Amino acid sequence: MISRVWKIVLTLLLLLLLSLLALGWYGYALGDSYASAALTVSSQDSKTQNGTKSAPTTVLERGAYLVRIGDCMACHTARGGAAFAGGRVMQSEFGQFVTPNITSDKKTGIGDWSAEDFWNALHNGKAKDGRLLYPSFPFVNYTHVSREDADAMYAYLQSQPAVVQENAAHSLAFPYNQRAALSLWRALYFKPGALDYQSQQSADWNRGAYLVRGLAHCSACHSTRNSLGANQGSADFSGGEMAQIHWYAPSLQSANELNLPNWSEAELTQLLVRGNNLKSSVAGPMAEVVQQSLQHLSDTDARSIATYLRALPQQQQSAPDLLDRAIARPTVSKEQMLQIMERGEKIYKAQCLDCHGKGGEGVPGVYPALKGNATLQIASVSNPIRLILSGGFVPATKLNPRPYSMPPFAPVLDDGEVATVLTYIRNAWGNKGEVVSPSEVNPYRTAALDQ
The missing domain is CATH 1.10.760.10 (Cytochrome c-like domain)
Structure with a gap:
């Protein structure tokens, strides 16, 4: 009888532990170097000369470019608020996440952070004081960012005006507000580290992989999440419903959806930097991404992203199984x-x-x-x-x-x-x-x- 009771207790504790792991919110929104210097940012900004985008000449210009490609302002700026001062509320199925102040203010921002602290946040998902960050901040992707690029981003953010704005606490339901459980989530779903250079692929492909899987964090939206809120990693582009905001981020790997190999390089780059091309246009959350971030891509980076995306292996949609047929729309x-x-x-x-x-x-x-x-x-x-x-x-x-x-x-x-x-x-x-x-x-x- 005692043995049976203990089995029940242990089962309940295990269920509680698993529910504590469900912290991998993927809302819309927030080292090792690459094995080759060809993978680091090639120092390009959104400046144009004679119709082409030229390279920045300083670390700050480079950092500004990288922060834009990382779309940091979109999450860390409340509507009508000061740039990078945080306060934007991100709705999720686990509760409300509130983005922090990342301006150079020493008290409420990251002004007292060192370059090492900033790198540790991107690469390891840890704050200056060692606290584990929630995966609403896409460190699963940012871990691929090189130290050189992280230092440039840090320099740029430190150069921006300091804004005094206290950080609001997240409003998460139990058990998701138990930050200690993040270590278990990370053990299951996070492995820090740079991407390996694929020598069998072109430099454009490798550069595109670095941007798509790292700074641009495309998998944060374009992936399917499990019951614990985690996907298959930074290369998961299987598509999925975006929780709480009622938009669908289409699969980048499905021949039945976008079918990207059938797009020309020009069509895809135009969509990324213009917001439209001759046959399509973006809307909803992707429109904000293009406006805030992707329109600033350099010509070579836009081409590299297109090269990588068009080379993704495509999968045909499988035939519906018995359960799919049972819950399908009525004929x-x-x-x-x-x-x-x-x-x-x-x-x-x-x-x-x-x-x-x-x-x-x-x-x-x-x-x-x-x-x-x-x-x-x-x-x-x-x-x-x-x-x-x-x-x-x-x-x-x-x-x-x-x-x-x-x-x-x-x-x-x-x-x-x-x-x-x-x-x-x-x-x-x-x-x-x-x-x-x-x-x-x-x-x-x-x-x-x-x-």
């Missing part, structure tokens, strides 16, 4: 589908045709084509519903300062009409997608109003 009869398509076409002609064209062809470089658009036909309908409800706003960039955008239709279309027109778009002009129901639309309508 409709042929007659019901015809009725949906008729109603959807009427809505499309009234609301969408002027911009996206009679045949869904769009206007190259202005309004994306809907015909053959793979992102409209995938299983996740998060992004198209969000775009219809709250609008699609392409970021203003140096190369595209006055972009065309899509107005919100939440005040115009009810849930049933949104579902109907989206089903029409997903199945017109040769597209093939599942039927969308009104019940799927409503949660995103609420999210659209909250954002």
Whole structure:
């Protein structure tokens, strides 16, 4: 009897321990050198000369460039607040994370940090006082940043104005507020260290890997998370829903989603630095990334990222298993589908045709084509519903300062009409997608109003 009781107690303790590990929030948002000098930042900034982006000439310029590519300001700046002073609230399924002050203020910022302290935060995920940082700060990616680059970033941040702003505490539910459990999470999911130089790959590929897996921390959003909030590491680009903000970060490795090998280098680099190209555009969280960070990529770094992404091994979507089929959207009869398509076409002609064209062809470089658009036909309908409800706003960039955008239709279309027109778009002009129901639309309508 005693043995049975102890087994129950130990089981409960194990379950508590596992729940304490669930700290790997991946919201939108925050050594070893590379084995080859070819992997370090090649000292390029966003300055342009004769149409090309030239290299910075000082450590501070280089640090400014690296901080931009790391998109540090996006997370460490509250809306309407001082740059890098922190205070931005990051919603997660574990509670609210509040980003810290990283200005040069000695009391509330990192002004009393040494270059070694800063490097330790990036490389090992530890604060100056030795506290383990939550993985909402993407040290799983930043660990790949070289010491030379970390020192340049540190120098730049220390050169910025000091802002006195106290750091607010995170608001996390138990047991996620138990910081001691982070050591267990790290033991399972974090291994600090630089990336090995792949001699069989080109210098562009290696440079792209360094940026994509490190500073740009693309896997922080474009990956699937397990029940403990962790992905498969900095090279996991399997795509996934972004918790609490109701956007889907598409897979960079799926032939059924973006299918990046079919993009030309020019198309992909234009999307990264302009925010659009002749056939596509960014919106939602990715629009902020382009505006705050990627538009400042040097020409060579943009090309290197495109080289790496286009070389990612692509995987065909596996056939749905029994469970997938059981929870899939309900099918409709042929007659019901015809009725949906008729109603959807009427809505499309009234609301969408002027911009996206009679045949869904769009206007190259202005309004994306809907015909053959793979992102409209995938299983996740998060992004198209969000775009219809709250609008699609392409970021203003140096190369595209006055972009065309899509107005919100939440005040115009009810849930049933949104579902109907989206089903029409997903199945017109040769597209093939599942039927969308009104019940799927409503949660995103609420999210659209909250954002």
